[in-house]
Amino acid sequence: MTEYSPFSLHGKHILVAGASSGIGWAICKSIVAAGGKVTGVARRADLLQKMAQELGEGNAFFIEADLATDNGIEKVAAMMPDVNGLVYAAGVSKMLPLKFIKRESLEELMNINYFSMVLLLAQMVRQKKIKRNAHSSIVLISSVAQQIGTKSSILYTGSKGAMSSASKAIANELSSQKIRVNTIEPGMVQTAMASEMEDVISAEAVEKDKAKYPLGYGMPDDVANTAVFLLSDASKWMTGRSLTLDGGRYVLLD
Amino acid sequence: MDKNHFLQSFAEQFDDTDPSTITLETHFKEMEEWSSMVALMIIAMVDEQYSKKITGADLREANTIEQLFERVSSK
Numbered sequence: 344m345t346e347y348s349p350f351s352l353h354g355k356h357i358l359v360a361g362a363s364s365g366i367g368w369a370i371c372k373s374i375v376a377a378g379g380k381v382t383g384v385a386r387r388a389d390l391l392q393k394m395a396q397e398l399g400e401g402n403a404f405f406i407e408a409d410l411a412t413d414n415g416i417e418k419v420a421a422m423m424p425d426v427n428g429l430v431y432a433a434g435v436s437k438m439l440p441l442k443f444i445k446r447e448s449l450e451e452l453m454n455i456n457y458f459s460m461v462l463l464l465a466q467m468v469r470q471k472k473i474k475r476n477a478h479s480s481i482v483l484i485s486s487v488a489q490q491i492g493t494k495s496s497i498l499y500t501g502s503k504g505a506m507s508s509a510s511k512a513i514a515n516e517l518s519s520q521k522i523r524v525n526t527i528e529p530g531m532v533q534t535a536m537a538s539e540m541e542d543v544i545s546a547e548a549v550e551k552d553k554a555k556y557p558l559g560y561g562m563p564d565d566v567a568n569t570a571v572f573l574l575s576d577a578s579k580w581m582t583g584r585s586l587t588l589d590g591g592r593y594v595l596l597d
Numbered sequence: 598m599d600k601n602h603f604l605q606s607f608a609e610q611f612d613d614t615d616p617s618t619i620t621l622e623t624h625f626k627e628m629e630e631w632s633s634m635v636a637l638m639i640i641a642m643v644d645e646q647y648s649k650k651i652t653g654a655d656l657r658e659a660n661t662i663e664q665l666f667e668r669v670s671s672k
Contacts, residue, residue: 440634443641495637543640545653548633 352379361433365534369563420466456502514583530589558590
């Protein structure tokens with residue numbers, strides 16, 4: 344018989360919103376590797392099928408839904424069994440200088456990065472789908488962008504700032520049910536989203552930026568392993584807080 | 598797409614450079630005011646005005662404003 348480890352997710356079922364993103368998918372894999380079960384939510388059925396096969400039946404379940412819509416959110420909340428945790432990893436990024444920002448682009452990013460996060464949590468809590476008094480944990484994937492001021496990142500920075508700020512109020516509201524809420528604020532992680540940015544800026548500029556990270560750019564696993572810690576009982580005294588993962592970028596200065 | 602309209606829109610992205618000194622033959626990346634921020638503004642301007650997506654690679658490949666205009670036109 345193996346000894347109990349507070350870092351294990353054995354017996355826990357976790358919902359991951361944005362399961363097909365680089366970070367979301369890494370989190371799904373890490374949850375299963377840590378002994379938990381995962382239900383991932385994403386828009387593309389073909390991807391979901393492939394993901395379920397890779398993680399093995401019985402460990403991973405997937406729901407095809409568009410979280411940018413009320414219907415998608417209601418579908419997820421209705422289909423989910425009670426869970427021990429939820430990770431919100433859905434999100435988009437867009438670089439746009441201030442003078443080009445219009446309501447449409449502002450609403451597009453706020454919708455998926457912030458509104459849908461709040462609305463999904465609201466539905467899950469309203470329907471009592473997050474187990475109470477059972478060390479349940481909510482993890483929100485925010486960004487270090489909300490701590491700093493990168494040019495042209497107003498849309499993304501604002502949406503992640505809203506997420507990080509709101510997480511504290513949500514943590515306070517849910518503390519009476521012993522449901523914890525924490526955020527992870529990663530720096531640049533090597534994902535498809537980062538590659539898109541590389542395409543917009545330039546490979547040279549990205550290389551220059553990468554050199555400023557004492558430990559280099561992060562990998563999706565780096566964020567996923569931190570998410571597992573926050574979902575596990577090992578972090579059961581932690582709520583309303585944020586963990587910055589940036590390879591030392593914004594604290595170890597020359 | 599009108600070449601002169603493109604030139605005018607391009608020149609509008611600069612704050613300190615006299616627009617009359619910017620021509621279709623200007624090697625834009627050699628301009629004193631050229632920066633990554635201006636590059637992002639050019640990308641956003643092309644998207645807003647012409648509904649076309651250009652990338653950092655397009656800016657890298659083109660030397661003059663006319664060459665950039667041709668790249669945008671061909672998209």
